[in-house]
Amino acid sequence: MSDALSRREFLGVTGAAVAAGRLEPSHGFPAPALLLRSASRPMAVGSLNGLRGINLAMELVSKGGDTLDAAVEGVKIQELDPADDSVGYGGLPNEEGVVQLDASCMHGPTRRAGAVGALENIKTPSAVARLVLKYTNHILLVGEGAKRFALSYGFEEEDLLTPASREKWLRWRANRGNADDWLDVPADEKMVERPTGTVNLNVVNAAGDISSVTTTSGLAWKIPGRVGDSPIVGAGQYTDNDVGAAGSTGRGESNIMVCGGFLTVEFMRRGMSPTDACLETLKRVIAMTPARLLRPDGPPAFGLTFYAVNKRGEAGAASIQPTKYAVYDGTEAVARDTAYLYPRKK
Numbered sequence: 062m063s064d065a066l067s068r069r070e071f072l073g074v075t076g077a078a079v080a081a082g083r084l085e086p087s088h089g090f091p092a093p094a095l096l097l098r099s100a101s102r103p104m105a106v107g108s109l110n111g112l113r114g115i116n117l118a119m120e121l122v123s124k125g126g127d128t129l130d131a132a133v134e135g136v137k138i139q140e141l142d143p144a145d146d147s148v149g150y151g152g153l154p155n156e157e158g159v160v161q162l163d164a165s166c167m168h169g170p171t172r173r174a175g176a177v178g179a180l181e182n183i184k185t186p187s188a189v190a191r192l193v194l195k196y197t198n199h200i201l202l203v204g205e206g207a208k209r210f211a212l213s214y215g216f217e218e219e220d221l222l223t224p225a226s227r228e229k230w231l232r233w234r235a236n237r238g239n240a241d242d243w244l245d246v247p248a249d250e251k252m253v254e255r256p257t258g259t260v261n262l263n264v265v266n267a268a269g270d271i272s273s274v275t276t277t278s279g280l281a282w283k284i285p286g287r288v289g290d291s292p293i294v295g296a297g298q299y300t301d302n303d304v305g306a307a308g309s310t311g312r313g314e315s316n317i318m319v320c321g322g323f324l325t326v327e328f329m330r331r332g333m334s335p336t337d338a339c340l341e342t343l344k345r346v347i348a349m350t351p352a353r354l355l356r357p358d359g360p361p362a363f364g365l366t367f368y369a370v371n372k373r374g375e376a377g378a379a380s381i382q383p384t385k386y387a388v389y390d391g392t393e394a395v396a397r398d399t400a401y402l403y404p405r406k407k
Contacts, residue, residue: 094303102374115394129272147258152278164276169302261308289313311365335369336377
């Protein structure tokens with residue numbers, strides 16, 4: 062691929078850099094890195110619902126802002142938007158009608174991470190995850206403890222259900238089975254599907270510093286307490302400041318099984334382009350998928366998309382079936398088609 066080093070080139074420049082002392086050793090065990098011959102190209106990539114977030118993140122980065130601060134401010138746009146029922150305020154609830162939010166983030170320059178899981182009544186879990194990263198020696202806080210932590214920093218406790226998200230939950234509850242105590246909605250009324258939704262955003266600046274964040278309200282109508290991949294560092298997102306960052310949206314359980322964020326970054330470490338790295342991770346997902354989750358014609362019966370950026374500012378994305386992603390084109394955020402493993406049937 063045009064944006065990838067060959068294995069020979071990659072090992073050659075890395076070995077020479079280590080020999081010359083140009084790679085900072087980590088306790089005597091240096092890891093291969095993508096070397097910058099010049100300044101990186103500022104770049105952001107992520108899920109399609111993060112278009113506005115990418116524009117804000119790149120504006121902040123262009124003004125000298127930290128990449129993690131920029132990424133968090135970017136995804137907060139969706140967390141605070143009641144029209145986006147996949148994250149934050151207005152996110153679709155669990156089976157008991159309670160919105161539980163998850164988020165994680167990583168800051169490349171400091172090699173630190175923070176995350177929250179099953180967080181209730183706080184609109185912006187990404188901002189809480191950033192505080193876990195900045196002010197504690199922990200990485201993951203969950204449930205009531207995560208909420209108390211957020212309240213201690215001045216976050217307001219609020220009802221996250223909107224009229225629209227509550228209506229969708231009530232309709233799902235009424236139609237989940239004939240043997241329960243709820244009357245079925247008439248057949249001519251459209252059923253609410255069981256959607257998934259997440260925002261992932263990965264940012265690199267001109268100096269090659271990288272950060273990533275993923276935030277979600279999780280799988281709609283989930284079992285209370287269920288946590289997907291979004292708050293799992295190495296799955297929902299991962300950053301290595303020497304290489305790049307990657308994150309995902311879609312079926313979290315399938316991503317957790319392959320540690321997809323970490324794996325995608327490792328593929329880039331080996332010299333793969335961001336797009337090829339995402340495709341290779343998806344192939345690992347398919348190999349790990351049990352038969353009960355496969356369609357009769359072969360493809361998985363779920364969606365999963367990976368997004369990645371490397372230290373040079375090259376970005377890409379790939380999905381199981383064709384979809385779109387958001388990426389900065391040098392001027393603004395645009396929607397582009399992902400690479401994919403299986404075409405959609407006509």
